[in-house]
Structure formats: C-alpha cells, structure tokens
Amino acid sequence: MLQEYLGCIGGAVKMNAGAYGKEMKDIVYSTKYIDYNGNIHELDLAEHEFDYRHSIFSNQSYIILESTLKLKKGNKNEIEAKIKEYANSRKEKQPLDKPSAGSVFKRGDGFIASKLIDECGLKGKQIGGAMISEKHAGFIINDKNATAKDVLDLIEYVKEDVYEKRGKKIELEIEIIGEK
Numbered sequence: 001m002l003q004e005y006l007g008c009i010g011g012a013v014k015m016n017a018g019a020y021g022k023e024m025k026d027i028v029y030s031t032k033y034i035d036y037n038g039n040i041h042e043l044d045l046a047e048h049e050f051d052y053r054h055s056i057f058s059n060q061s062y063i064i065l066e067s068t069l070k071l072k073k074g075n076k077n078e079i080e081a082k083i084k085e086y087a088n089s090r091k092e093k094q095p096l097d098k099p100s101a102g103s104v105f106k107r108g109d110g111f112i113a114s115k116l117i118d119e120c121g122l123k124g125k126q127i128g129g130a131m132i133s134e135k136h137a138g139f140i141i142n143d144k145n146a147t148a149k150d151v152l153d154l155i156e157y158v159k160e161d162v163y164e165k166r167g168k169k170i171e172l173e174i175e176i177i178g179e180k
C-alpha cells in the first residue's frame, strides 16, 4: 500500500520544498512568523532569501505562523491530471512503499548525487536495517527496524565511497537532529 505523506506549510517554506521544476519560492507571497521575544513579523517574498532547499528560516529558529500563497487560476481537470501524472511518476521512481526521509542528498553543482551513488554500485548497500533503495539511489529506506545510527553510518559510508570513487563531495538535503 502506498504510504500517505503529509507535509506542513512551515516545513515546506523553511526548506523551500520543490519538485518537478517548481519550488515554494514560486508561490509564496508573504509569511508571518514569531520571534524569540514573542513579536510577530511579516516577510515579503524577497525577505525569505529563498535558495535551493534554503530560506531565511534555515539559519534562524523562528516559528512560521502562516504563509500567504499566490496561486494561478487553472482548469480543474488539467490540474487533477497533472497531480495524477506527478503522483504516478513518484510511485514509479521512488520507494514509497518503504519508510524513508525522502531524498537524502542535495543536487550538487553540475551533478546529481543519486546518479553518482548509483554509478558507484551502492544501490542495495545495507548497514543494519538501513538500505540504499534499489529503486532510487537517493533514498535510504528503513528495510527492517533500522536505527538512527544505521542510517547515519550508511550516509557516511556513501559520502566516503562517492568521494573516493568520483571525487565529489555530496551534501545532505535532510536535516539531522540530535546525536548518534
């Protein structure tokens, strides 16, 4: 069964989430947040400092309260068809039947991390219960009761192997919270 994945607007704005050539920065109009002293502020689009998987909230732990999005009016049937097309494409290319944190590594400057990982022969590589997906080399799946340590060890293994074999440093797209 396909796992439902629900994200929240705060997470999407902070990460400037995106896919299929579009990012939050294309639709965000303004955002209200609360600072450490309880004061509420509002940012316009430029003030978000959006970049690839980055926003002003990447460096500041403010709490996003709400965002106003500017959407284009479209044809309902066409929009539904597009949603179906993207959802099917994901189902086809990503291991959505297994728990994961999504794409682990960022797109690099002039290279795609998952392609390099695949070329290094790492699909299916396993440490404990964590495994590089056979379907998409950018995903680490929890194959059988993986611990956070299994996942972090596998991330380190992949980084080192790709650097050794291809001379490229790959960076994390996911955020690691806490310690091993």
Ligand SMILES: Cc1cc2nc3c(=O)[nH]c(=O)nc-3n(C[C@H](O)[C@H](O)[C@H](O)COP(=O)(O)OP(=O)(O)OC[C@H]3O[C@@H](n4cnc5c(N)ncnc54)[C@H](O)[C@@H]3O)c2cc1C
Pocket: 005, 006, 007, 008, 009, 010, 011, 012, 013, 014, 015, 016, 017, 018, 019, 057, 061, 062, 063, 064, 065, 096, 100, 101, 102, 103, 175
């Ligand atoms: C199967 C799968 C596929 C994915 N595909 C994509 C993809 O195609 N493109 C993409 O960009 N991402 C993708 N992701 C990652 C994730 O969905 C996005 O990064 C999303 O933006 C995170 O939203 P979330 O609600 O899960 O936030 P969380 O993971 O809960 O939070 C993300 C960050 O935002 C912070 N945050 C959350 N809410 C607030 C708030 N109100 N105020 C301030 N900070 C806040 C959190 O502290 C954390 O630092 C995928 C994840 C999975 C599991």
